[in-house]
Amino acid sequence: MALQDLRPMMERCSSCSGCKFIPFEKIQSVRFAENCPSIGYYNFHTYAARGRFQLSQSVLDGRTELTETVTEAIHSCTSCGLCDVTCKITRYNLEPLAHNLEQKAYAVEKGAVLPAQKTIMETLAKENSMIPGTKKKNRTDWAKDLNLKDLFKEKGEIAFFAGCKYSYDEKLQKTAQDAVRILQHAGVDLGYLGAADNCCTGRAKQMGYFKEFDKGANTNIKAFEKAGVKTIVTPCSDCYNSFKRQYAELGMEVEVLHVVEYIERLILEGKIKFSKSVPMTVTYHDPCHLGRQGEKFEAWEGIDKKIFNQIHIYEPRKPRYNGIDGVYDAPRNILKAIPGVNLVEMERIREYSWCCGAGGGCSQTLPEYSAWTAGERIAEANSTGADALVTACPWCKDNFTDAEDEDGNKMEVLDIIDLVHKAI
Amino acid sequence: MESLKKKLVGIVGARNVIDNRDVLDSYSKDESFATPMKPWFVVKPENAAQVKELVKSARETETPLVPVSSGAPHFKGDTVPSVPQSVIVDLSGMNKIISVNRQQRMAVIEPGVTYDQLQEALAKEGMTLAVSLRPRANKSVLTSVLEMEPRLNCIHQFNYTEPLRCSEVTFGDGNQIYTGEAGNGPKDLQTQWDLGKWQVMSNGPNMMDFLRMVMQAQGSMGIVTWVSLKCELLPSIHKMYLVPAKKSVDLEDFLYKVVRVRFSDKQFIMNKACLASLLADSKEDIAKLKSELPAWVSAVGISGDILLPEMKVSAQEQDIADFAQDCGLQFLSSLPGATGEEVLARSIGTCEGKHWKQTAKGAFQDIFFITTLDKTSVFINAMYELAIEAGYPTEDLGVYIQPQHMGTSVHLEFSLPYDPENTKEAKMVKALYTVASEKMSSLGGYYARPYDIWANIQLKKDAQSYKVLQDLKGIFDPSNIMNTGKLTLK
Amino acid sequence: MALAREVYQAFEDIVGNRNISEDIGVCETYRSIPSQTSAHYGPSKEWTPLPQAVILPGSTEEVQNIVKICNKYGIEFKAGSTFWATMAYIGGDNAVQLDMRRMKSIEIDAKNMAAVVEPFAIAGTIQAEAMKVGLNVQIPGVGCSSSTLASSSGWAGFGPASIFMGANPENLLGAEWVLPNGEILRTGSLGSGDGWFCGEGPGPSTRGILRGIFGPAGSMGVCTKIATRLHPWPGPKQFRTYGKAPAYKADFGDNFKCYTLCYPDWESWARSVQYFHESDVLYIGHRQFNMFGRNLKAFMLNIITDPEKQLSDLPELLKDPEIQKHNDNMKHDYQVVIAGMTKRDMEYKEKAIDYILEQTGGWKHEMMLEKEKHDYALAYMTRLGHKNLNYVMCGAYEGTFGLSGNVWKTIQVVEEASAQKRKWETEHTCIAATGGDSAMGGVSSLGGGGATGWEFFTNFDSYELESVQGTSDMVDENQAFHNKYAFGPDFCRWNSDVRHVNGYSYTQEEHDEMFAKAPQPWIYAYQYKIREAVNPNHLCGSYLRTLSPGKLEGK
Numbered sequence A: 001m002a003l004q005d006l007r008p009m010m011e012r013c014s015s016c017s018g019c020k021f022i023p024f025e026k027i028q029s030v031r032f033a034e035n036c037p038s039i040g041y042y043n044f045h046t047y048a049a050r051g052r053f054q055l056s057q058s059v060l061d062g063r064t065e066l067t068e069t070v071t072e073a074i075h076s077c078t079s080c081g082l083c084d085v086t087c088k089i090t091r092y093n094l095e096p097l098a099h100n101l102e103q104k105a106y107a108v109e110k111g112a113v114l115p116a117q118k119t120i121m122e123t124l125a126k127e128n129s130m131i132p133g134t135k136k137k138n139r140t141d142w143a144k145d146l147n148l149k150d151l152f153k154e155k156g157e158i159a160f161f162a163g164c165k166y167s168y169d170e171k172l173q174k175t176a177q178d179a180v181r182i183l184q185h186a187g188v189d190l191g192y193l194g195a196a197d198n199c200c201t202g203r204a205k206q207m208g209y210f211k212e213f214d215k216g217a218n219t220n221i222k223a224f225e226k227a228g229v230k231t232i233v234t235p236c237s238d239c240y241n242s243f244k245r246q247y248a249e250l251g252m253e254v255e256v257l258h259v260v261e262y263i264e265r266l267i268l269e270g271k272i273k274f275s276k277s278v279p280m281t282v283t284y285h286d287p288c289h290l291g292r293q294g295e296k297f298e299a300w301e302g303i304d305k306k307i308f309n310q311i312h313i314y315e316p317r318k319p320r321y322n323g324i325d326g327v328y329d330a331p332r333n334i335l336k337a338i339p340g341v342n343l344v345e346m347e348r349i350r351e352y353s354w355c356c357g358a359g360g361g362c363s364q365t366l367p368e369y370s371a372w373t374a375g376e377r378i379a380e381a382n383s384t385g386a387d388a389l390v391t392a393c394p395w396c397k398d399n400f401t402d403a404e405d406e407d408g409n410k411m412e413v414l415d416i417i418d419l420v421h422k423a424i
Numbered sequence B: 001m002e003s004l005k006k007k008l009v010g011i012v013g014a015r016n017v018i019d020n021r022d023v024l025d026s027y028s029k030d031e032s033f034a035t036p037m038k039p040w041f042v043v044k045p046e047n048a049a050q051v052k053e054l055v056k057s058a059r060e061t062e063t064p065l066v067p068v069s070s071g072a073p074h075f076k077g078d079t080v081p082s083v084p085q086s087v088i089v090d091l092s093g094m095n096k097i098i099s100v101n102r103q104q105r106m107a108v109i110e111p112g113v114t115y116d117q118l119q120e121a122l123a124k125e126g127m128t129l130a131v132s133l134r135p136r137a138n139k140s141v142l143t144s145v146l147e148m149e150p151r152l153n154c155i156h157q158f159n160y161t162e163p164l165r166c167s168e169v170t171f172g173d174g175n176q177i178y179t180g181e182a183g184n185g186p187k188d189l190q191t192q193w194d195l196g197k198w199q200v201m202s203n204g205p206n207m208m209d210f211l212r213m214v215m216q217a218q219g220s221m222g223i224v225t226w227v228s229l230k231c232e233l234l235p236s237i238h239k240m241y242l243v244p245a246k247k248s249v250d251l252e253d254f255l256y257k258v259v260r261v262r263f264s265d266k267q268f269i270m271n272k273a274c275l276a277s278l279l280a281d282s283k284e285d286i287a288k289l290k291s292e293l294p295a296w297v298s299a300v301g302i303s304g305d306i307l308l309p310e311m312k313v314s315a316q317e318q319d320i321a322d323f324a325q326d327c328g329l330q331f332l333s334s335l336p337g338a339t340g341e342e343v344l345a346r347s348i349g350t351c352e353g354k355h356w357k358q359t360a361k362g363a364f365q366d367i368f369f370i371t372t373l374d375k376t377s378v379f380i381n382a383m384y385e386l387a388i389e390a391g392y393p394t395e396d397l398g399v400y401i402q403p404q405h406m407g408t409s410v411h412l413e414f415s416l417p418y419d420p421e422n423t424k425e426a427k428m429v430k431a432l433y434t435v436a437s438e439k440m441s442s443l444g445g446y447y448a449r450p451y452d453i454w455a456n457i458q459l460k461k462d463a464q465s466y467k468v469l470q471d472l473k474g475i476f477d478p479s480n481i482m483n484t485g486k487l488t489l490k
Numbered sequence C: 001m002a003l004a005r006e007v008y009q010a011f012e013d014i015v016g017n018r019n020i021s022e023d024i025g026v027c028e029t030y031r032s033i034p035s036q037t038s039a040h041y042g043p044s045k046e047w048t049p050l051p052q053a054v055i056l057p058g059s060t061e062e063v064q065n066i067v068k069i070c071n072k073y074g075i076e077f078k079a080g081s082t083f084w085a086t087m088a089y090i091g092g093d094n095a096v097q098l099d100m101r102r103m104k105s106i107e108i109d110a111k112n113m114a115a116v117v118e119p120f121a122i123a124g125t126i127q128a129e130a131m132k133v134g135l136n137v138q139i140p141g142v143g144c145s146s147s148t149l150a151s152s153s154g155w156a157g158f159g160p161a162s163i164f165m166g167a168n169p170e171n172l173l174g175a176e177w178v179l180p181n182g183e184i185l186r187t188g189s190l191g192s193g194d195g196w197f198c199g200e201g202p203g204p205s206t207r208g209i210l211r212g213i214f215g216p217a218g219s220m221g222v223c224t225k226i227a228t229r230l231h232p233w234p235g236p237k238q239f240r241t242y243g244k245a246p247a248y249k250a251d252f253g254d255n256f257k258c259y260t261l262c263y264p265d266w267e268s269w270a271r272s273v274q275y276f277h278e279s280d281v282l283y284i285g286h287r288q289f290n291m292f293g294r295n296l297k298a299f300m301l302n303i304i305t306d307p308e309k310q311l312s313d314l315p316e317l318l319k320d321p322e323i324q325k326h327n328d329n330m331k332h333d334y335q336v337v338i339a340g341m342t343k344r345d346m347e348y349k350e351k352a353i354d355y356i357l358e359q360t361g362g363w364k365h366e367m368m369l370e371k372e373k374h375d376y377a378l379a380y381m382t383r384l385g386h387k388n389l390n391y392v393m394c395g396a397y398e399g400t401f402g403l404s405g406n407v408w409k410t411i412q413v414v415e416e417a418s419a420q421k422r423k424w425e426t427e428h429t430c431i432a433a434t435g436g437d438s439a440m441g442g443v444s445s446l447g448g449g450g451a452t453g454w455e456f457f458t459n460f461d462s463y464e465l466e467s468v469q470g471t472s473d474m475v476d477e478n479q480a481f482h483n484k485y486a487f488g489p490d491f492c493r494w495n496s497d498v499r500h501v502n503g504y505s506y507t508q509e510e511h512d513e514m515f516a517k518a519p520q521p522w523i524y525a526y527q528y529k530i531r532e533a534v535n536p537n538h539l540c541g542s543y544l545r546t547l548s549p550g551k552l553e554g555k
Helices: A002-012 A037-042 A049-060 A067-075 A083-092 A095-107 A115-127 A163-168 A170-185 A202-206 A210-226 A238-249 A259-268 A329-337 A359-365 A367-383 A394-401 A418-423 B002-012 B021-027 B047-063 B115-124 B141-146 B180-184 B191-192 B249-260 B270-277 B283-292 B310-328 B340-348 B371-388 B423-442 B453-460 B462-478 C005-015 C024-028 C060-073 C122-130 C148-153 C265-276 C299-306 C310-315 C321-328 C343-360 C369-381 C385-390 C407-427 C467-484 C506-516 C523-534
Strands: A158-160 A190-192 A233-234 A254-256 A280-284 A305-306 A312-313 A341-343 A388-393 A412-415 B042-045 B065-068 B087-090 B097-101 B106-109 B164-171 B176-179 B222-228 B237-247 B266-273 B296-304 B365-372 B398-404 B409-418 C053-055 C075-081 C097-100 C108-110 C113-118 C172-178 C184-186 C221-227 C256-263 C284-287 C332-339 C396-400 C439-442 C453-462
Touching: A002 A049, A002 A095, A002 A170, A002 B371, A002 C097, A037 A367, A049 A067, A049 A083, A049 A095, A067 A095, A067 A312, A067 A359, A083 C385, A095 A202, A095 A210, A095 B398, A115 A210, A115 A359, A158 A170, A163 A170, A163 A238, A163 A394, A170 A190, A170 A259, A170 A394, A170 A418, A202 A210, A202 A359, A210 A238, A210 A259, A210 C343, A233 A259, A238 A394, A238 C467, A254 A259, A259 A418, A280 A329, A312 B296, A312 C310, A329 A341, A329 B065, A329 B191, A341 B002, A359 A367, A359 A394, A359 B002, A367 A388, A367 A394, A388 A394, A388 A418, A388 B453, A394 B087, A412 A418, A412 B310, A412 C343, B002 B042, B002 B087, B021 B042, B047 B065, B047 B087, B047 B097, B047 B164, B047 B176, B047 B222, B087 B398, B097 B115, B097 B191, B106 B115, B106 B270, B141 B164, B141 B222, B164 B180, B164 C506, B176 C523, B237 B249, B237 B340, B249 B266, B249 B296, B249 B310, B266 B340, B270 B283, B270 B340, B270 B398, B270 B409, B296 B310, B296 B340, B365 B371, B365 B423, B371 B398, B398 B453, B409 B423, B453 B462, B462 C184, B462 C523, C005 C053, C005 C060, C005 C075, C005 C122, C060 C075, C060 C097, C060 C172, C060 C221, C097 C332, C108 C122, C113 C148, C113 C506, C148 C172, C148 C221, C256 C265, C256 C343, C256 C369, C265 C332, C265 C407, C284 C310, C299 C310, C332 C369, C385 C396, C396 C467, C407 C453, C407 C467, C453 C467
Parallel strands: A158 A190, A158 A233, A233 A254, A280 A341, A280 A388, A388 A412, B042 B087, B065 B087, C053 C097, C075 C097
Antiparallel strands: A305 A312, B097 B106, B106 B222, B164 B176, B164 B222, B237 B296, B266 B296, B266 B398, B365 B409, B398 B409, C108 C113, C113 C221, C172 C184, C172 C221, C256 C332, C284 C332, C284 C439, C396 C453, C439 C453
16 A cells, blocks of 8 residues: 555545544534644644645645655644544545555655654664663563563463553553553463563554564564464553554454453453442543554455446445444443542543544654643543543553643543552 | 706606695604704605616716605604705605515515505415514505514514515615525516516625615615515414513513523513503503503513414413413413503504504604613613603603514613603703613614614714725715715714 | 745734744645535636645734735735635635634623634534533534534525524624725624624624625635524533444434425425425424435435445345335435424424324335434434535535525426436436435525525545546536526536636636626626725635626726
8 A cells, every 4th residue: 555545535535624523423512622633733724634635645746845844744643543533424435544644654755754753763673662762671671570471481371561661661660560460460371572572563653664563563473473372461552553453454363452451351250359449530531542443453355346337335345444343441341340430521532532642653753742632631631520530551641641731730640550450 | 956856857757746845844854853954855756767767867966865665753863854955755655565475475565565555465365574563554664674673573583684585776876786586686576486586585696785785774875666575474373471570680581581492473571661652542541551560571472373373372372381480470361451462462553643652742762772681671770760860750761672683682672752842851851862872872782773863873883884884885875865964973 | 936035924923933834735735626525616626726825813813914914915815714615715826825723712692592603613513512501503504514604604504404593694693804905894783892692784784795695705804703693402411422433323302303204296395395484393404315316315324324334235235125115205305303492392393293294295204213213313414413424425526406495496397407417327427326316405595494405416536537527517517407497507606607617716807707797787796896895905816706897887
């Protein structure tokens, strides 16, 4: 697939503004009606999916060069995929997310990248991490006291995959450690890849570095295979999406679970029981890559054709990712199961949840914009009256932690694992 | 003067050019405080072609024209010439009902058609026209709608201009066009009807709306020679209920509730002085009624026509009664001194001869403007205070609140009856009228129909609108011949 | 041709450097491609001109200052809000594009049933805010992603709910308007600071030059704020839905019903419409789902109401005799919503519908009574959030014919129009073959009834040049039909006299040539004179139809 291949899609977009708002039926207020952080922050039409389609046409036709502004516009897509959901509400055959990623890949191919992306990708190449300044040799330090099996050395089927953020970010490591302890406490025989634990490279793909993603993904797939992994458990939503969707597309057949899915399962099986009350009102943020992009991959091979002269169909019918089968209920069921926790919902939830701003590498490449995006969510969370904002992704949590809304208000931010740990 | 007469005679014929002193005198003044000014001639055109010629000719001779359609008496000063050497264009003779179409619920009428004349013709087809409060029998329907006299039913006032739709207008530059939908077709009604076009849509005809150039204009932009009107079905059941209250403010929530859900077919609030005047035929009766009636009454009409009328009326009766109860009010078919039936009949019927507001004391001065219902008590309180200060008997002060445009605003009307023979009282009322008009404006009262001194008050508050209005006047009446002197700052 | 530096700087000084761009990539995304939207001058793949800069004003004052700079330097400008319709885009080379996106506030006066809104307040957000206080806003047929300010002040503005809520020109109260000469005009009661409640007067209404049957489509300055009348909403404070995307369904309570009413023939169809025009029964009335065509609508309804289905399921569904029966039963149809303000009111409205059906021989469509389909249709009709299904089949649609006005006239010609479209479906491949009749539109385009606003949805592929060109050719042929029955320009050509197909404005000479032939040409001459008064430098393109008065005065 190349950007040019998406030309029909670009030219079948009808400029309807569906890519600028949450599904219209879900709008509850003017304050929280919009869906796209990129146009929300930059404001120019260019930054919404419609503008991006049009930008691609112009670039491909040679009218637009990849200027600094264009480069920033292209890479400011957090690849959250909400425009993809909202577009498909009425445009079943358009895929803005696929386009936006291809657009980024095109820019990367042409060398139109953001300065911070270069540093990140150098770190990936050298240290197999998405976080500049980190070293491969320290990657598994977070797990050293956890009794995790090295699956290359000991037999085991379930691999815990912390991901770069949990592995290296000292503020977050405890959450990953608690996740492991919770699962272990419930009797899960948990291992990890030890020295073969590397970046999932999903975030590289989100930034348009497709080749680097492919390389990393294929290496990891082989590693999982070699280690005999049957199930991957990850507390990171980006990693979850990589394994569940992207790796599956590359042929990986391993079961992929986010920690919340596993914890929910263990609660239902009676293996996790809550003994402490956590009296607080919380609201839950659906991470993009766990929610709408957490749908499983379905292979399709076929053709698109026209019937009745001009009606486009796929033969055979093509799987449609419209975000509805992501992981939404598991985290909510966990929260509801914790004694004392009162869950209140924000206006933008589930398949139309607002992005935290970290996606697409933006928390690292365009920090001011990313912080604004997070601040918007803090405002929304605060509007519910909740005491804390709970999420299930280290990138989201980190981005929310220091974020402020337009009035300078912050909010306590928790990973759902933190709450589970408190309650056990 | 003679050459002008000759020209006028050439256009409308000798019998339609009047320079009889008494006639000219009668057109030189009205019942308001407007300064009298005698016109040179009164002309009575018989058709739109003559009107067009009159305007063209007046442009050439720079003769001011004052269009008049209703019969006397007049009350707002708009038909009194503001400048010398004016010619009154009396359109009352053009009184044809050009068409009535039941299928489209449309009627097309000339300026001289009166309410009774039109209602009779419409009733034959099972229709009626939404009316303003108890119009005079010789009131021109065209003038009434063109000057946006508020209708008793705001619920069907989808457009501010309802029930007015299209028109034929000769602007002051001598050009004649159709406005609204009619302006898009051939300039001939019969041809338009043959094409299935019934002058239904008021906006336009194109990217501007020329009806709005002549509405509320007091004839200062052009002369309208027909209008099309959206009609209603004639009710088969028609009732009116009365909701009494001690203060007007007590009725606000009730009226908001009724209007919001679009129940009722008429809805207004009056104080007892106004209601007594509406109902009574003599001073004595008015006085008697004032002693019997509650201080304030909200009148609510309910009707049904062809679609399950009994069920509709019954449902609304019960629901509106519930609303009243929710507001701690009574929903009654009669009050001491008045039945709903009487109020309804008086409201929608016409009054012969004098205006019903003249009954109390022989003359009256109105102050009316637009505001919102929730602000009316501020104006009412201020008006009572001013009346007391001026020594005006507050028990005579009439108040009428008419929701309009589906309830987004109200027409608030104060009436100050006075004895025209009592110079002192007349002077006091004139002074009160002046002071109160200023005061109402300063409180946010909006003179959308800026008659007489209100033009000055209103336009001074809005320099940009005035500037644009002057630009428009320059376009549509470049020689400033149309009711010259009206709607200008002094 | 870039803007002179001092001009760019002047603009930047007004809005700040974050809110202006002359980057080629940004400017390129402010061009419209008529085949990809509703241009109303026919589908074409030509792009509108490239703006010299894009400016994002944040207030009326900023707009005014921008317009003053434009006047000073003779730069054309045009404001757009959602950038959906082609009319929002500039029509010349020496022009800047104003994007009103930063101005989206909504203030509601619940008591007096009005909302004061800025340009980028879309109907969907206004409705959401209004519902919190038991009110609703009229959403034009184009859908809830449209700017209410634009539909009120700049274009047509009628929709499915117009029968109950009026069209947006009817709902327009006060307006704040930056004239093309840079002055600010506030219409009606707003001008004197008395409030937004009345948009008319004082005396003759300057609102009359703000808009007519259509608005000037951005050719007369920039409306920065308007008040629009709101309407009762007897439903929940939130637009409550259930079900999975994309088939969200309404959960409003028992006082809402959505029916597809069907009739044996057009005559009974029209009689029923007349009943509704003459009563206060309907909350919403629209021939909606016929947009998928007479042959496909029931099948498409089975797709769009089911989150699991997609267009690829259409061939299989077409084999289902049950659905075919349903399709046959909805030939002469329209959708209605009734809303009970009270329990008694609901009972009356239900009975009234039964009575009308009895009188006209009509019926409620059975399939559309199924709970999920009913609830879907109710959500669809109420928010019009799914209106972009217009485009789902092929990527593009245009409305053609446009049998607006007298319903009794419309029904006499609808079958002939259908046959003409069907001919193009069978003899050509440019448009989707959906069954000829794809006429859709409001039961009334006016408050309280009186006129329909119909168009035939014509689906084509905006990617394929042959499909685009073929559709355009079909519309040309349809114009002859329009001429024959005096319907004026085809719906698809409403704007063909205000912008060239290549996206550029017409010259005055070209307009003179066109409008001198109008049946009442003075209308265009007055529009010329008014433009001269407030837009002496002709800075907003040629959407305003004007005729040099000299052409009529023999000069």
